[in-house]
Amino acid sequence: xxxxxxxxxxxxxxxxxxxxxxxxxxxxxxxxxxxxxxxxxxxxxxxxxxxxxxxxxxxxxxxxxxxxxxxxxxxxxxxxxxxxxxxxxxxxxxxxxxxxxxxxxxxxxxxxxxxxxxxxxxxxxxxxxxxxxxxxxxxxxxxxxxxxxxxxxxxxxxxxxxxxxxxxxxxxxxxxxxxxxxxx
Amino acid sequence: xxxxxxxxxxxxxxxxxxxxxxxxxxxxxxxxxxxxxxxxxxxxxxxxxxxxxxxxxxxxxxxxxxxxxxxxxxxxxxxxxxxxxxxxxxxxxxxxxxxxxxxxxxxxxxxxxxxxxxxxxxxxxxxxxxxxxxxxxxxxxxxxxxxxxxxxxxxxxxxxxxxxxxxxxxxxxxxxxxxxxxxxxxxxxxxxxxxxxxxxxxxxxxxxxxxxxxxxxxxxxxxxxxxxxxxxxxxxxxxxxxxxxxxxxxxxxxxxxxxxxxxxxxxxxxxxxxxxxxxxxxxxxxxxxxxxxxxxxxxxxxxxxxxxxxxxxxxxxxxxxxxxxxxxxxxxxxxxxxxxxxxxxxxxxxxxxxxxxxxxxxxxxxxxxxxxxxxxxxxxxxxxxxxxxxxxxxxxxxxxxxxxxxxxxxxxxxxxxxxxxxxxxxxxxxxxxxxxxxxxxxxxxxxxxxxxxxxxxxxxxxxxxxxxxxxxxxxxxxxxxxxxxxxxxxxxxxxxxxxxxxxxxxxxxxxxxxxxxxxxxxxxxxxxxxxxxxxxxxxxxxxxxxxxxxxxxxxxxxxxxxxxxxxxxxxxxxxxxxxxxxxxxxxxxxxxxxxxxxxxxxxxxxxxxxxxxxxxxxxxxxxxxxxxxxxxxxxxxxxxxxxxxxxxxxxxxxxxxxxxxxxxxxxxxxxxxxxxxxxxxxxxxxxxxxxxxxxxxxxxxxxxxxxxxxxxxxxxxxxxxxxxxxxxxxxxxxxxxxx
Numbered sequence: 001x002x003x004x005x006x007x008x009x010x011x012x013x014x015x016x017x018x019x020x021x022x023x024x025x026x027x028x029x030x031x032x033x034x035x036x037x038x039x040x041x042x043x044x045x046x047x048x049x050x051x052x053x054x055x056x057x058x059x060x061x062x063x064x065x066x067x068x069x070x071x072x073x074x075x076x077x078x079x080x081x082x083x084x085x086x087x088x089x090x091x092x093x094x095x096x097x098x099x100x101x102x103x104x105x106x107x108x109x110x111x112x113x114x115x116x117x118x119x120x121x122x123x124x125x126x127x128x129x130x131x132x133x134x135x136x137x138x139x140x141x142x143x144x145x146x147x148x149x150x151x152x153x154x155x156x157x158x159x160x161x162x163x164x165x166x167x168x169x170x171x172x173x174x175x176x177x178x179x180x181x182x183x184x
Numbered sequence: 185x186x187x188x189x190x191x192x193x194x195x196x197x198x199x200x201x202x203x204x205x206x207x208x209x210x211x212x213x214x215x216x217x218x219x220x221x222x223x224x225x226x227x228x229x230x231x232x233x234x235x236x237x238x239x240x241x242x243x244x245x246x247x248x249x250x251x252x253x254x255x256x257x258x259x260x261x262x263x264x265x266x267x268x269x270x271x272x273x274x275x276x277x278x279x280x281x282x283x284x285x286x287x288x289x290x291x292x293x294x295x296x297x298x299x300x301x302x303x304x305x306x307x308x309x310x311x312x313x314x315x316x317x318x319x320x321x322x323x324x325x326x327x328x329x330x331x332x333x334x335x336x337x338x339x340x341x342x343x344x345x346x347x348x349x350x351x352x353x354x355x356x357x358x359x360x361x362x363x364x365x366x367x368x369x370x371x372x373x374x375x376x377x378x379x380x381x382x383x384x385x386x387x388x389x390x391x392x393x394x395x396x397x398x399x400x401x402x403x404x405x406x407x408x409x410x411x412x413x414x415x416x417x418x419x420x421x422x423x424x425x426x427x428x429x430x431x432x433x434x435x436x437x438x439x440x441x442x443x444x445x446x447x448x449x450x451x452x453x454x455x456x457x458x459x460x461x462x463x464x465x466x467x468x469x470x471x472x473x474x475x476x477x478x479x480x481x482x483x484x485x486x487x488x489x490x491x492x493x494x495x496x497x498x499x500x501x502x503x504x505x506x507x508x509x510x511x512x513x514x515x516x517x518x519x520x521x522x523x524x525x526x527x528x529x530x531x532x533x534x535x536x537x538x539x540x541x542x543x544x545x546x547x548x549x550x551x552x553x554x555x556x557x558x559x560x561x562x563x564x565x566x567x568x569x570x571x572x573x574x575x576x577x578x579x580x581x582x583x584x585x586x587x588x589x590x591x592x593x594x595x596x597x598x599x600x601x602x603x604x605x606x607x608x609x610x611x612x613x614x615x616x617x618x619x620x621x622x623x624x625x626x627x628x629x630x631x632x633x634x635x636x637x638x639x640x641x642x643x644x645x646x647x648x649x650x651x652x653x654x655x656x657x658x659x660x661x662x663x664x665x666x667x668x669x670x671x672x673x674x675x676x677x678x679x680x681x682x683x684x685x686x687x688x689x690x691x692x693x694x695x696x697x698x699x700x701x702x703x704x705x706x707x708x709x710x711x712x713x714x715x716x717x718x719x720x721x722x723x724x725x726x727x728x729x730x731x732x733x734x735x736x737x738x739x740x741x742x743x744x745x746x747x748x749x750x751x752x753x754x755x756x757x758x759x760x761x762x763x764x765x766x767x768x769x770x771x772x773x774x775x776x777x778x779x780x781x782x783x784x785x786x787x788x789x790x791x792x793x794x795x796x797x798x799x800x801x802x803x804x805x806x807x808x809x810x811x812x813x814x815x816x817x818x819x820x821x822x823x824x825x826x827x828x829x830x831x832x833x834x835x836x837x838x839x840x841x842x843x844x845x846x847x848x849x850x851x852x853x854x855x856x857x858x859x860x861x862x863x864x865x866x867x868x869x870x871x872x873x874x875x876x877x878x879x880x881x882x883x884x885x886x887x888x889x890x891x892x893x894x895x896x897x898x899x900x901x902x903x904x905x906x907x908x909x910x911x912x913x914x915x916x917x918x919x920x921x922x923x
Contacts, residue, residue: 116242116243119239119242119243120243123240123243134194137194145240145244167194167198168194170197170198170201170233171194171197171198171229173233173236173237173239173240174197174229174230174232174233174236175229176236176240177232177235177236177239177240178228178229178232178236180239181232
């Protein structure tokens, strides 16, 4: 049994979240992402699907895959994707405010002039606040937005109904946006 | 900043967002009831709604989730649903679904029909696990050669495997109509003897499979179907190769969640051997099947499994493991004694017996046979399925069973039972004459014969014990392999006389050889593979083609061209004809690793023809994984023959099948393509393809190779690619540099 399978077993036993899985998934994804980013010409973006697919194969290619692992895996993969995308965005943007999540509201013009990478960072910073207040809604954002999951998939992963996912997502978007544009 | 995000804020937002204008106004007024801060927050959130949507849509688009994770997650999301159901009339591969004939936890079984090449009705089983379909198929593929070698009236053939359009693995099997063995026995009120006769047939089927190196892994009543042939019941063991391909294993999830699709696949832990239930149950071997046969025998005799299936499931996975590892299962006769009397009467009636007679019948011999088959320590079980069958036969013929340690009284009792009439007469004579010379001499002769049989049985036992000791060493070597102590494992293996083919021994040789190969110790690697191939051959089985893919590159890397040629010629001779049918493409590929002379090419011709036909079939069946490899072999074949246009076309075709971009197969295809371009005097194209493959291969070898997987390529695939790379360097680069 590889580390990964051991980790899974531990996670299920302790009933703790996919965070414990994260380092492993993250490590895998980051290694691939680094290679990809090095190869990619400017303007091209990351293809999360391909990355996750490869990570999955590397970890489960030897047959240690079982379907119940998937919900964990994709939860962790979404979180890993978020980190990779944000790391990437920070490298490429002028907004290097990591570690200082002091909120500064942006007006519409500032927001309109921000690059996509900068906007991504803004979303992520707001997300960290939402995470503290309401982890479940933050998780919906991570899986839907950064992980690229459908409502149905998020619902399966979090064990809630699709309707709940839709509601959480609508609320979270408004909440995050309001936070980004500095409206209390 | 305020403290937003309280649950009620989200709820209010949800309701309010669905309302408009006045209604919304009124709602907020009422809901916030004077809480101005809340009111203001809600209005802000509601007012940014559309802009927020646009904002997220815009950024989301730049993340290019065009494909998203959907294809992967779908499998998981749908696993619990009715995935695996396909409408009647659907074509899957070259099979048309005619009728649903069964649903189990693990999948759906259909009656299906193949029209080409011959009209054939089959059973098609769709596995509805959200597993890596390609891995399932690759694992099946790895075992396909061995499966194809099984030819036994009591084994249902597995013909084919593939992926449905929805990405689920399916298996195509011989169609068997009938009922499961336990139901058949009960419905027909078979007595113990008749049940044992059927059981012996099952053992013979399992023995046949074990001799071919196949472990069933999931022996249970629902996998043993009785059908009638001319009024005679014929047991057929189904699902060979499937439990291995799907790697059914005991996990917490499968147990706690009764709706989990794995429950059906694993069936019930009641038939699972202790080592199978163990978490890292990787080294499950033939002896695990012996255990399951023991459980089956127990159930045929008593109508119950030794451990209650439902109770086990309820107790949770740790408790199951503990039970299977530590609790001694009740003996069959003992278990009958613990039943309610009405239940016991019913069970006895179904065996045309009475509670007392049935209990007495099972007491001793059959108890012992079951107990020996179900030993916790697999070294103490029957060594082979045949051993188990023989002991049952001994019971049926009133001879001493091996399961019982020899004791004089016991043997004497057997002797008396076998010769009851003679004994009765003998006693009468003895009473009359005190010493009846004639009779006692005759009895003496009979007893001597019985003793000789017993001695022969003991010899057999000694031989088996010796084998068991060997096995123990091999098991230890296997353990060392799992601990990645390859050299120690190898050393231990040297001390075992590996004359008997054994699945586990082969696995150790394979692992140790692979380890040497990864470390570039090619002489040691090649020697291990040579031994492995000899053992495979001695066993009369040809699972061997993957092993041959190991041996070939090892010899070439070692630089022993002569040995490679000998190996190649042997390979071609052995596999030309029927036995090479399923593996033609591999044999061609391994034979053409180095350029070949015209006579060699001529000798390969028949296999090449088979290979091309195989490709057409797999392509038609939509099996991309296999078709990719087969077209690669055709490309190499064309190239070696000097048909460079053909080589170009076929390598491009191989490249058109999806695969992880850096996997060895496309890399090899690219190299052949590069060489073909070079020969066709297209140096620029040649160089481009060459460079791309060179980079991939160099990157792969920069860090040490790992064993690899069927999907990403095994080390020997990469080794193969590197050998081709060396050749291509000569063909593509050297002429480009020279004027």
